[in-house]
Amino acid sequence: MKANDGHLQQGLRRKLVEALGREVKDTAVLGAIGRVPRHLFIDDTAFLRQAYEDIAFPIGMGQTISQPRTVAIQSSLLQVVKGEKVLEIGTGSGYQTAVLCELGARVVTIERMKPLHVRTKARLAELGYKATLLYGDGFAGAPAYAPFDKVLVTCGAPDVPPALLDQLKPGGRLVIPVSAGQDQVMWTVDKQPDGSLLRREHGRFRFVPMLTQKVAG
Ligand code: SAH
Numbered sequence: 001m002k003a004n005d006g007h008l009q010q011g012l013r014r015k016l017v018e019a020l021g022r023e024v025k026d027t028a029v030l031g032a033i034g035r036v037p038r039h040l041f042i043d044d045t046a047f048l049r050q051a052y053e054d055i056a057f058p059i060g061m062g063q064t065i066s067q068p069r070t071v072a073i074q075s076s077l078l079q080v081v082k083g084e085k086v087l088e089i090g091t092g093s094g095y096q097t098a099v100l101c102e103l104g105a106r107v108v109t110i111e112r113m114k115p116l117h118v119r120t121k122a123r124l125a126e127l128g129y130k131a132t133l134l135y136g137d138g139f140a141g142a143p144a145y146a147p148f149d150k151v152l153v154t155c156g157a158p159d160v161p162p163a164l165l166d167q168l169k170p171g172g173r174l175v176i177p178v179s180a181g182q183d184q185v186m187w188t189v190d191k192q193p194d195g196s197l198l199r200r201e202h203g204r205f206r207f208v209p210m211l212t213q214k215v216a217g
Pocket of ligand 1: 065
């Protein structure tokens with residue numbers, strides 16, 4: 001087990017997984033959440049208990065680590081198969097990245113805020129998670145690493161960025177919260193083998209907005 005992950009943390013995490021399990025039935029996702037030490041993705045160790053409550057939490061630069069319920073639902077909608085290449089937009093704390101790694105995905109993740117990108121790159125390496133972290137604009141995706149089996153957007157998008165659909169394999173799925181008034185509606189967009197798109201809605205959520213400008217540190 002990873003350093004700084006004692007009985008107390010594991011106990012709190014078990015309770016969180018139990019609570020999430022009442023709504024999310026995906027055992028692979030629940031297993032992954034059960035293995036990621038969420039308290040190590042929150043900078044202030046004084047907030048140990050809050051790390052395992054079902055709340056979003058500030059991670060600096062006006063950004064937040066997503067609420068565990070949201071991570072569980074998005075991860076489940078993504079239906080990751082071990083070995084698949086997944087593009088994540090909005091690295092943030094790296095928590096969702098770690099959950100995807102635990103699901104066996106090969107993850108490429110983009111963050112537009114340099115300080116978050118730098119800090120999270122160091123954190124994931126320290127915890128032994130091997131993902132490709134890019135500093136850039138998620139609207140453009142990561143053409144150098146395309147195509148992807150799955151794409152996951154973890155900030156509220158004004159609409160589906162065309163580049164992300166272009167970089168999705170036929171048979172692949174995009175999970176994206178799309179703005180609708182004050183909050184967002186979670187969409188899955190499946191690219192069918194013939195290239196046509198199938199869109200479904202999965203309820204309302206609240207994310208920080210997806211912004212175009214890169215923020216340097
Ligand atoms: N997956 C993250 C969620 C962080 S919140 C986690 O588990 O912690 C969403 C993140 O998206 C923020 O860090 C924000 O800076 C980033 N973001 C916003 N617009 C973006 C864009 N256009 N490209 C890449 N990242 C973006």
